[in-house]
Amino acid sequence: MPILTLIQAVNDGLKVAMREDERVLVFGEDVGPKGGVFLATEGLTTEFGKQRCFDTPLSEDGIVGAAIGMAANGLRPVCEIQFQDFIFPAFDQIVSEAAKLRYRSGGQYTAPMVIRTPYGGGIRGGLYHSQSGEAYFTHTPGLKVVIPSTPHDAKGLLLASIADPDPVIFMEPKALYRHAKGEVPAGHYTVPLSTLRTVREGEHVTVFCYGSMVPVVEKAAAQAAEQGIECHIVDLRTLLPLDEQGVLEAARKTGRVVIVHEAPRFCGYGAEISAMIAENVIEYMEAPVRRVTGFDTPFPNTLEHHYLPDERRVLDAIEEVARF
């Protein structure tokens, strides 16, 4: 089985989708002959022509708005927002239109489309090339929000997202684009949306994470294991709709929970996981839920390695929860 990086897996997934289904179009800023600023769309214009993979004017609102119209009229658009930090001009189109078209039309009109966008820090991108905006979208019924953390999942979840009848925000952890490597099957396969991935089995502490935080948590768990603390790591990978029962089961298994994400803490995605546990399985809990997150500040630049949860901070939380 070929070994691919996460970005190569995305590229492979796009090619597979475009070969299988001529309704699939890829467009966005610089995605054409240049192949995207991270090369996610490299070679697509050459293979599929400029009718099916093309550059757009610099207009996030227009890219997403037009994608909705294409989807409502029978295409399967896969558009790219170059950095998730630049998605906000399209927020209205995503939240008011794509997310609500099926509901408001009683199912008469739908928007099966994917918005791919790199998110997260770790590349010295400063305030506007580093943010993790998943919670803006997970607060919006009608959207699906998917974040892979491995090359295998990146391709499988992308193909599932493109085939999905509803709009998907597909957030790619740019810090892992070239650092995450792994076996990726050739050709078509899917990883079903709304399923969790158990990264590591363990009986002492359950750690929920997704995207770029997964390898950080894995390293912290390896260090915890040296002290005899065995972590149960769950990669959420679809944040909306979430496999809630799977989350509750994993929380109940150890009764001790740490949640890790790089987005700010206040009203962050971890708050929902924490509330879900408090509402449903508090009687099984042996310790307070602990969150390890980015600060409630804008994203920094020089000190980004301190802003992002690292092995040290994650390990500290695991130890604290285990000892409680």
Next chain:
Amino acid sequence: MSQRIQLISPAGKPVGDLPKLSDGRLKDLFTHMLRVRVTDGRMLTLQRAGRIGFVGTSTGMEAAQIGSAAALEPQDWLWSGLREGGAAVMRGLPLAEYVAQMYCNANDTAKGRQMCNHFQHKGTHYPSWSSVIGTQIPHGVGAALASKQRGEDAVHAIYFGDGATSSNGFHSGMNLAAVWKVPAVFVCVNNGWAISVSAKQQTAAHSYADKATAYGMPAATVDGNDVLACYATMRAAVARARSGDGPSLVVLETYRMMGHSSSDDPTKYRDEHEVAEWRGKDPIERFEHFLSQKGVLAKGERSTIEAALTAEVDQVIREQEAAAPMALKTLVEDVYAEVPDHLKRQYNHFIEVAERHGDAQPGDGAFPL
């Protein structure tokens, strides 16, 4: 700046090259305009009586709406704003569905989820409008690109008001359409007012048509109370789009005779003299004069048509008053193609409480999990 196109004078005299339409077709246009006025009047009465919640009338704008949309073919799409419901009826939206939508009842194809006056009709390519100003503009452009890519003979008419020309959607939509050269026509129905902001306060541009120049697109300004001018200008723009020559902008200058909606009191912000001046330019009267002088319309025929239209809408209203209650499961359906488990659980908890209080109907029961 282009000349303002007028084919019939306010007195009903031909003043330009009239489109070649049969007498029957001309009378149809007149009837469709009258239906808009009659239906709006009926809806306002229902709103005042508390039977429906909200009405945004097209009174004074019937020529703009009917004349322009009459230039479309059945395979063409109409991306609407608030006030194109009458055009939808002309193109095939059943009046019963129109009225059901105003009642937001169980017969409404949108399952009562939208506020009143938000129509849709899949059969004639009239998508659901949100309420957000200008967001439908890039949708129409994307859909037009899809039609173009499949080589279909479909033109996308994208309607919006003067206020929407200040929106993001107008800018991004006009720009993308021109760059992609899609089969679209942008129809700006300039009715003078965006709620309480006048068309003059909306832009410092010399005219709304001038805006097209910056996007590399031609534009035409039309006397929007002249139904034949609206028809002929739109016909040319649609033909241009259909032939692959790209999009254009058509600005229909008309006037919103009533408030923005049934919730609005326009006397607070506009001069009654302005309204009176436009009352003298009524599009239906103008066309009536024209048709009478042409011998297409007999004396007293307008009242006969109006009486028939009123009877028709009243019959539909009676039917819609009797609609069944809305199924409670519609609360959580159509958010996604399949109702996800977390919504099923939210609903099941809700219905347990509702059933305890005797509020649920047969069929409202819990989802199996």
